[in-house]
Amino acid sequence: MFCVQCEHTIRTPQGVGCSFAQGMCGKTAEVSDLQDMLVHLLQAVSLYAQAARKVGIVDAEIDEYVPQAFFSTLTNVNFDPARIIAFSERAGALRNRLKSQYEATCKAQGMAPEKLPAAAEYQLPSAKTVMLSDALQFALNRQKKEVGEDVIGLRLLCLYGLKGAAAYIEHARVLGQTDAEVAGKFHDVMAYLATAPTDMGQLFQTAMDIGTLNYRIMEMLDTGETGTFGHPEPTRVNLRPVKGKAILVSGHVLHDLEKILQQTAGKGINVYTNGEMLPAHAYPAFKQYPHLVGNYGTAWQNQQKEFAAFPGSIVMTSNCIINPDVGQYKSRIFTRSIVGWPGATHIEGDDFTLAIEAALAMPGFEKDEPPHYTTTGFARNALMAAAPAVIDQVKAGNIKHFFLIGGCDGSKSERSYYTELAKAVPNDSIILTLACGKYRFNDLEFGDINGIPRFLDVGQCNDAYSAIQLALALADAFGCGVNELPLSLVLSWFEQKAIVILLTLLALGIKDIRVGPTAPGFLTPNLVKVLNEQFGLKLISTVEQDLKDILQAA
């Protein structure tokens, strides 16, 4: 195996990347190799999808399937070799179908089919042993000696960024938001990466194009979420359990939460959000369910303890899942969509009976705990509604600086930086946050500035779209560019969704972002230097130093 896509990747003096029997996420070398093969096959589908579009064939099933299956290769999504093989088989079948259709259309139009790269024709072997030996030729660090590590690094920046975009395409699709133009651009990048590109300028531009594409995808997702569930409103959420049977819903997919709430109504089961599902409480559509009682647990890396102690069933609607054998709760965790763990029950369709029965068979919480609250829901509309008051306070000199502190959480101790930073920012600053990185400080009290809360939870990682809208509105109000605003972005990254959001911010021209806790393993020192020169992108240092630099520059 060779995988370097997450922040926890193994770093030894010999090199960076998980390359042994198991990755730091727990995926086996077998799953990692099969995922490389799946990616290769999906690129084959995209090569044909790109060619087919030129003769007028747009296949909606393929446009949906490729990003969906690609999502299964993100960190902490799918650990089940049988599922990865099944995804590959379907990819191969779809490619064959599209190929026939494409060649028939070319023939009918009296033209020769385009000569596609050899990657387009890869045939999935039937035996797993052959798949695994084939997979070596799809290893992502292949050709490193020939093309150099900077080219490999840029290819991976594009590939991993596109994985993040694929995840958001799938999240948007679940809410009925699709766009053939977006799908076409997505296939273009997949097809380009299938050609083992070596032109660094072109690769760099592709990374920016992925960022721009993702801005549009996040807009689609925002439309899907607000169109279906309404605009989030600031909402207090209890972080402590209440007495009764319980189901925990984790991941990003609000659609699943809605179905679970509908199907548990009147059954005496309380529903809790976990991780990235917390912002769901702020959507008007979920306020009609009194049995959506609160949020349980914190960020993904704590689930092996928190889920083990949860006295009910657990539904993983998307990333992040980690080994449920640790903590022995595999029998009561249920996976959805592209999520998978060998031996955990997978629920297809919208019937959650299995998870509900499992919750009823568990004892539930024995008593109410004293409530403790966090507030979420400062998404696009809420922020826009508050913008005039915020602008007044800025003009009056009461608000001097905005910090966006957010992104993914993870288990490394260096991540205490984000807690310390949130505590240390001056009292005349507003803290915006999003994604599961917020759990580092969302239970703290930050107070308010003349009625404007100092701590504003914008939502999930994809709600970066809302934060960008606020920044654009503020820039507009003050007649300046976003980079001239007293706004500093200090992001934490862990996996590929964070990578694509970073690419989006860079593509929008946002400068001087700080990222941590460490640089992505796939970015070479050269590439980090280029990103610093072009965008002022920096790694975090110490809270004291960074705050000093940020406030001096402001």
Place this chain on the structure above:
Amino acid sequence: MNAMMKSDSYPLLSESAEEPSRAGSSALSAWQGGTLTCLERRDETANSASFVLVASESVRFDFMPGQFVTIGVDTASGRQYRAYSISSSPSRSETLTITVKRVDGGLVSNHLLDHFHAGSQLEASAPAGSFRLDPADVPESIVLLSAGSGITPMMSIVRWLRDCRSDVRIHFIHSARSEADFMFSDELLALSQQANFRLDLFLTQPEQTIACHTGRLTPEQLDALLTEASDNADRRRFFLCGNYAYMAMVEHWFAASGLPVEELRKESFTPAELPPAETSGAVFQLTVPSFGKTAAIADGQTLLEIMEAEGLPIIGACRSGVCGSCKCKVVEGEVERISTETLTPDDIAAGYALACNTRAHGDVIVELAV
């Protein structure tokens, strides 16, 4: 080292051998698995031995060089099954030999070494495995890359080629800890005197009596060795067998070199290359307070074995003390750190250890590192 064979070593070009063929005496039916009896035990090193096995009926052992058999033996913990590479050549089809090395905590290997002698019996399945040299597709030149007991399937390949009087060029690159751990040393050193056979031996603890490279094999050394020997670079086939860390290093080198992947055959085995444990037989307690776990740990057992068995969230990626994934903190207790390769002196002073390469010699309290 002289070129004479030890009397009990495998004959290289035995004049008395029947006409070499993969299948041997084809009049006999091919063995399909069943009970095998140990005809002879040959101790290869202080902690490894070869077991020459025969079937009860007249059969031929039909396999390709490099393949393995899965054997079942009754141990104190019940019947256990493990796969072992065949170290003999299919040209000598009347017997089948496996070579076993003692491994830390290795239930089956250690049982065989402690209790298996001439006359002992075991159950085995028919030979299998895709790691093999296909007699119908023999390249002009092969590179054998092995570490530790990864040498065993290579011996089958080497022995078969020699028996066939093949003129295939063999470049054998083997890594071991010390001369005392170098299995089949006499046979390989003798072979290295022959044309078309090159041996590059890497020992991390050399003793200067055998010519060797010192230290672990690195990608740079592979580059240098294979450039030197690259008489026919495009037509070489590579056979790779060793522990995870070794395999990963070579595979990366292979991928990075842009060599054709269809020319790489690989076989891995799990155990880390730990020296045999010195154990008093005492049983201690391992405690991980943050997970409320306490479990028994035998004197000399690695922390990783117990933490994995207890379902604690620890990743053992390389299992060889080189990747650092199983870093944990020994808060209290007597332990022996075998590898500390990825730890800084400050880490070690603070109690950090690599669980796969740390043995308990008393009650231990461990914190999982973050």
